Amino acid sequence: MESEYIIELKGISKYFGNTCALEKIDLSIRNGEFITLLGPSGCGKTTILRLISGFEQPSGGSVHIGGDVVNNVPPEKRHVNTVFQNYALFPHMNVFDNVAFGLKMQKVPKPEIREKVMQALAMVGLQDLAGRKPGELSGGQQQRVAIARAVVNNPLVLLLDEPFSALDFKLRKRMQLEIKHLQRKLGITFVFVTHDQEEALAMSDRVVVMNQGSIEQIGSPVEIYEEPANMFVAQFVGDINVLKGEILEVTPSDLPDSNHAYLARIEGQVFSVHSDRKFxxxxxxxxxxRPEDLKVEEEHLEQAPFLAGEIIETVYKGATVDISIRLDTGLELTAAEFFNEDDEDIDYTPGERVAVTWINGWEVVLLDEDA
Amino acid sequence: MKTRNPLIRIFILVVAVWLIIFALVPNLFLLLISFFKPDGHAYVAVDFTLANYQRLLTPSFITIFTDSLRLALASTLICLLIGYPFAYILARAPLRIRPWLLLLIVIPFWTSSLIRTYALINILQNNGILSKLLELLHITSEPVSFMYSEFAVLAGLSYTMLPFMILPIYASVEKLDARLIDAANDLGAGNLRTFWHIILPLTAPGIMSGCILVFLPALTLFYVPDILGGGKGQLLGNYIQMQFTKPIPDWPLGAATSTILTLVLLLMVLGYKWTLKISSQRADFDAEDEEYAGASNIPLQPRGACGLGTRIVPRRRRVSGADAGGDE
Structure with missing residues (x-):
């Protein structure tokens, strides 16, 4: 039976003693996709990776790789390879022998090993350093060796466990791009683990947002960012302003891409809001x-409805300006606007009165579970 | 290592002077004496000769030498076979109980090893603890004695020397990064091959220092064979001691024997250096090493598959510091 899914986790639970690391997880990973497990530390994302690589056995449920149940298959017999956090390169072997290790274990003939290893090293631009030992390489070079060592085995799936956490910002950005290109070129399924939401959005075809052993949302980066399924996803991925509201009236939808429209009281004002959800x-x-969805303007009475407030401060960030606003109701909001030297509107001073609005339909409306 | 701190340089100087006066010079004297003629109560006659080494080529000395070597090798092997798994489990034990386990290994040192060797008699003698145990398990029907046998000597030597094997191996296993074992498994190596390719080479210096620490004393630890072996055969230790203390001393012969022991030691230190190279984190540890030199001479293969890769990653000649993220 051919399945479009290369990895399937069905009803996976994982307990360490009495602590629950994963609770009834279902996750299907498509062949050839770049999927990222995103979540704060301790959310269970690394546990999922270790279940796939075989270093952990599930307490319940089943792990399928290429259609077969692999619950009891040890790591060395699975056709998946891992790029470890901090690389875990063998310090006593040179770069060539590190990359050749997996092929040697598979008893690939020597000439073929040499050819494949040099290809893999050329792919990551390290063919000149084959004779070096890991201790003599920079962090970025070690990172590339770790990637070459994994992909040279042509795995069904490549697992990457926070591979950039030891790199500085600039190198990190470059490696993100390199990895993404590499994935497209090789066509191998990549399962990437990170706690960095920006990294997840930048690299993935799909993002799995996790929290406390459960999956909160699975979707494309755009869906995750634009249509967060719940408050956790909304607040974990990017900055967001949360306004309290109450549905006053259900009205016919006047926007084509929203199913429902409502009149809602938000911070004392009545606005029309749209959502696919039923309230x-x-x-x-x-x-x-989102901060970039807010519009900040000088206060005019005729533009109602709007949220009235005053500027607390503006923070210049180069391409954008972050504007902190305190509403008259006491709530503080952050708005982000593209910086434009010629735009006089953006030149706010603290204490200045402003009106805050947003583009109709860009709001996300979620039921307030605490209320 | 070069250092500019004057205080540290003074310390190093003091240690160096100390070692020269109390280790190097006496050993040089010993070497010198081994080439002089014996002269009864005047100890040595200054007259160059190789006769002392020739005198060691007698069958009786060769028997002593090979017996000692065999016993020392056997007890080193026993210590290694017991000590390695022991040290490995110790180093992987929960951090909470590790110091206590280490303490248990060190505690016997608080008692003189001579006394501990006498205590072994209680275990090994006729009707001793071991004999009683075997009777209890119905392996033997009557009391047996293990005393005055090579088994007793080996048991004594191994027991006395075991901690010297465990501690250096423990230190090297503790340093071993457990993630390397994960990585080896991940790349398709089962437990046996992971041990052979990763764990063993990385703990080789610990094994070698353990072997040196066990082998050399076992070669000269004369009271264990005396007490447990019944003094049946002489070992190198007693032999050397005797040359200096017998009624008509023969210093040159003792010195020649010591010199041979020193040569054995030097050979083992070379072996230790070799294990350091195996586990070395630097390719240029030894310029003569052909394997590493060979790998960097592998011809570049400009293949089609490399096209995109080389475009993404501009190849850089500059090696260290090219990436800002270097964490060496």
């Missing part, structure tokens, strides 16, 4: 707005 009159809701 009832009287529901308490959270209105979520």
């Amino acid at each position: 009832n009159t009287g529901d308490k809701v959270n209105i979520l707005l």
Whole structure:
């Protein structure tokens, strides 16, 4: 039976003693995709990786690789390879022998090993350093050796466990691009683990947002960012403003891409909001707005409805300006605007009165579970 | 290592002077004496000769030498076979109980090893603890004695020397990064091959220092064979001691024997250097090493598959410091 999924986790639970690391996880990974497990530390993302690589056995459920159940298959017999956090290169072997290790274990003939290893090293641009030992390489070079050592075995799936955490910002950015290109070129499925939401959005075809042993949302980077499924995803991925609201009335939708429209009281003002979700009159809701979706303007009475407030401070960030605003109701918001030297509107001073609005339909409305 | 700190340089100087006066010079004297003629109560006659070494070529000395060597090798092997798994488990034990386990290994040192060797008699003698145990398990039907046998000597030597094997191996296993074992498994190596290719080479210096620490004393630890072996055969230790203390001393013969022991030691130190190279983290540890030199001479293969890769990653000649993230 051919499945479009190369890896399937079905009803996976994992307990360490009495601590629950994963609770009834279902996850299907498509052949050839770049999927990222994103979440704060301790959310279970590394445990999923170790279940796939075989270093952990599930307490319940089954792990499928290429259609076969592999629950009891040890790591050395699985056709997956891992790029470890901090690389775990063999310090006593030179670069060539490190990369050749997996092929040697598979008893590949020597001339073929040499050819494949040199190809892999050329791919990561390290063919000149084959005779070096890991201790003599920089962090970025070690990182590339670790990648070459894994992909040279042509695995069904490549697992990457926070591979960039030891690199500085600039190198990190470059390695992100390199990895992404490499994945496209090789066509191998990549399962990437990170706690860096920006990295996850930049690299992945799909992102799995995890929290406390459960999956909160699976979706493309755009879906995760634009349509967070719940408050955790909304607040973990990117900055977001949360406004408290109450549904006053269900109204016919006037926007083509939203199924429902409502009148809602938000911070004392009545706004029209749109959502695919169904709410009832009287529901308490959270209105979520990204900083870049907010519009900040000088206060005019005729532009109602708007949220009135005053500027606390502006932070110049080069391409954008972050504007902190305190509403008259006391709530603080952050807005981000592209910096434009010629735009006089953006030249706010603390204490200045402003009106905050947003583009109709860009808001995300979620039921307020705490209310 | 070069250092500019004057205080440290003074310390190094003091240690060096100390070693020269109390180790190097006496050994040189010994070497010198081994080439002089014996002269009864005047100890030595200054007259160059190779006769002392020739005198060691007698069958009786060769028997002593090979017996000692065999016993020392056997007890080193026993210590290694017991000590390695012991040290490995110790180094992987939960951090909470590790210091206590280490303490248990060190505690016997608080008792003189001579006394501990006498204590072994209680275990090994006729009707001793071991004999009783074997009777209890119905392996033997009557009391047996293990005393005055090579088994007793080996048991004594191994017991006395075991901690010297465990401690250096423990230190090298503890340093071993457990993630390397994960990585080897991940790349398709089972437990046996992981041990052979990763764990063994990386703990080789610990094994070698353990072997040196066990082998050399075992070669000269004369009271264990005396007590447990019944003094049946002489070992190198007693032989050397005797040359200096017998009624008509023969210093040159003792010196020649010592010199041979020193040569054995030097050979073992060379072996230790070799294990350091195996586990070395630097390719240029030894310029003569052909394997590493060979790998860097592998011809470049400009293949089609490299096209994109080389475009993404501009190849850089500059090696260290090319990437800002260097964490050496």
